[in-house]
Amino acid sequence: MVRIRRSINLRNKKGQLFLLEVFIALTVLVLLMVAIYQVEFTSIPSYQDDLSDIGHNALESLNIAGDLKSLVFNAQTIDLAESLSEALPGNIIWRLSVQDSTGSTQFQIYWDRVPPVGSSVGVTDYFMYGDADNLSHYRTIHLELWRIVG
Amino acid sequence: MLLNIKKNLKKKNKAQIFLICTIIITIYMLSFITIVYELNVTQYSRTTELAEFQATYDNLKTETNAFMKGMLTNYSQIATVIDSNITAGTILQNWLDFAESQILAKGYFAVLEINEIVPVTLPIEVAKGNGFVSIKANIDIYLECNYLTIDTELQYDYRYTIEYTNTATATIINFYYVTIYGITYLGYADVTVNTLATTNYYNGTYVYNVPAVATDVIQGITPEQIIVSLTV
Numbered sequence: 112m113v114r115i116r117r118s119i120n121l122r123n124k125k126g127q128l129f130l131l132e133v134f135i136a137l138t139v140l141v142l143l144m145v146a147i148y149q150v151e152f153t154s155i156p157s158y159q160d161d162l163s164d165i166g167h168n169a170l171e172s173l174n175i176a177g178d179l180k181s182l183v184f185n186a187q188t189i190d191l192a193e194s195l196s197e198a199l200p201g202n203i204i205w206r207l208s209v210q211d212s213t214g215s216t217q218f219q220i221y222w223d224r225v226p227p228v229g230s231s232v233g234v235t236d237y238f239m240y241g242d243a244d245n246l247s248h249y250r251t252i253h254l255e256l257w258r259i260v261g
Numbered sequence: 262m263l264l265n266i267k268k269n270l271k272k273k274n275k276a277q278i279f280l281i282c283t284i285i286i287t288i289y290m291l292s293f294i295t296i297v298y299e300l301n302v303t304q305y306s307r308t309t310e311l312a313e314f315q316a317t318y319d320n321l322k323t324e325t326n327a328f329m330k331g332m333l334t335n336y337s338q339i340a341t342v343i344d345s346n347i348t349a350g351t352i353l354q355n356w357l358d359f360a361e362s363q364i365l366a367k368g369y370f371a372v373l374e375i376n377e378i379v380p381v382t383l384p385i386e387v388a389k390g391n392g393f394v395s396i397k398a399n400i401d402i403y404l405e406c407n408y409l410t411i412d413t414e415l416q417y418d419y420r421y422t423i424e425y426t427n428t429a430t431a432t433i434i435n436f437y438y439v440t441i442y443g444i445t446y447l448g449y450a451d452v453t454v455n456t457l458a459t460t461n462y463y464n465g466t467y468v469y470n471v472p473a474v475a476t477d478v479i480q481g482i483t484p485e486q487i488i489v490s491l492t493v
Contacts, residue, residue, distance in 0.1 A: 117269075128276050135283050139290055146294035167316040174323060212359055235316070238363040239324050243334035243486060246342070246352050249359045 162203070162233020162256045169198035170237040170252060183209055183250050184241055186218050195220075195254075205256045212249040226257040233257070307408050314406040317367060321360055321402070322415070328356050329396060329417045330485050336387050337394045337421075337488040343387060350375060350384025353398060370405040376414060392479075392491035395420035416441060423452070423481045423489045425473055432469040434459060436481040436489070451482045 173179040173194055182191040191207075199205060206221040226232045233256040241248035332352065336343045343349045357373040364371035376399040377384045385398035397418045404411040421438040432454060437446045446465025453459060455478055459467040473479065477493040 117265075124273075124276075128280070131280070132283065135287060139287055142291060143294060146298055161312070164312050164316060167320070171316075171319060171323060236363065236367060237320055238360060240328050240331065240356055240359075243331040243338075246328070246331055246335060247355060249356075251363060 162231065162258070163235050164233075165199065165203065166205070166233055166235035166254045166256050167237065169195060170235060170254065173198055174237075174239065180239060180242055183239070183252065184245065184248065188218055188220050192220050199256070202259045203256050204259060205254060207255070208253045210251045210253065217250065226255070227260055230257045230260060310406055311408055313367075314369060314404070314409055317364055317369065318404060318411055321364065321373075321404075324360070325356070325400065325415060328353070329398065329419070330487070332387070333394060333396045333419060333421070334485050334487045336396065337389060338486075346383055346386055349387045349396075350377070353385055353400075357400065364404065368406075370403075372401070372403040374401050375399070376401045392424060392489065393420060393422045394487065394489050421447075421481075421483065421487055421489045423479060423491050425479055425491065425493070427472040430470070430472070432459075432471065432473040432479070434467040434469065434479055434481075435465055436467060437465050447481070447483055449484055452480070454479050456480075 170179065173182075178194055181187070182194065186209075195205065195207070204224060204226075206219070206224045208219045208222060209217045211217055235252075235254045235256075237252040237254065239250055239252070240246060241250075332343065332349060335341050336349070343352065354375055357375070361371045361373045364373075375384050378386055378397065378399070385396065387397075388395050395418075399417070400415040402411060402413050402415060418441050419438055420440075422436075424435045426433045426435075434452055434454075435446070436450050436452055437444050439445075448461070448463040448465055450461075450467075452461070452467040454469040454471075454473065457469070459469045461467055467481075469479075473493045475493055479491040479493065481489045
């Protein structure tokens with residue numbers, strides 16, 4: 112009789128231990144899945160954040176080509192908008208603001224455009240001097256970019 | 262009876278050891294997952310910040326290179342604002358101060374200053390004479406972001422020169438500039454003799470079909486509007 116009781120107790124303990132093991136294994140599995148999901152999630156913005164890089168490259172190429180200074184310092188907003196739209200990929204929306212050395216805004220282009228809530232916005236601040244006759248005139252181009260959603 | 266008790270105790274111990282091992286492995290796995298996650302986040306931030314930092318440095322370098330040529334253009338013209346080496350140094354330092362403030366505003370640490378050729382008296386050197394115009398300057402650059410430091414010096418030593426040689430029937434003119442990297446011939450400049458056009462061979466050589474004589478003025482203008490004059 113005593114033997115039977117003991118064997119029942121042992122079997123119960125074994126069962127409990129097995130349950131515990133299963134529970135631990137499941138917990139580890141769930142944690143692992145959550146972690147993998149988070150790791151993947153953090154790598155998503157890497158493609159969106161190259162927006163500032165794209166903006167910088169567009170402004171730099173216009174500047175090296177010799178077009179940017181005259182467009183900015185003569186406030187040729189229409190030509191600047193056209194040049195920048197050609198230099199940027201078609202699926203990117205942008206707006207731009209130009210400030211002088213004191214920080215006061217000289218002009219803005221497409222400033223009424225507002226990035227959609229929750230979208231990733233790239234920002235580029237490109238600084239430049241005037242030209243040979245305007246060595247003490249400085250400007251900062253503040254360019255914001257985001258992608259068309261959908 | 263005794264054997265049974267011993268067996269039970271052994272099984273109990275085994276179960277406890279197994280449980281402890283499981284807990285240790287779980288902790289180990291969780292730590293591993295956390296490390297992988299943190300590494301990924303750090304790598305992502307590092308890549309993004311380095312790209313933006315590099316872009317800022319490119320911006321500074323491109324514009325400072327252009328600024329030096331701009332200063333030379335201004336200095337080569339009659340109505341120049343650069344009346345001395347000290348003025349030239351002040352104009353350059355103003356630009357560096359503006360660039361420094363822009364870089365600081367982006368959240369990076371930046372120190373940009375002229376490494377003076379002769380302290381106080383000769384910050385940078387501008388010179389012009391018969392057949393040449395030149396500028397010499399050294400700029401110390403120290404930039405720092407979370408993951409990278411740029412500690413370098415930009416050296417500028419441009420000397421634009423126009424020379425001539427007379428043949429029996431013509432004037433052969435060479436227009437070029439010398440830097441620390443060597444000679445660059447200016448194939449797309451505008452070269453005149455007494456305001457009359459020359460024939461351009463697009464390799465820095467220009468030919469005027471009459472030999473030059475005393476008081477003739479040979480003038481070269483680069484695409485950046487740097488003017489070099491030579492009176493024969």
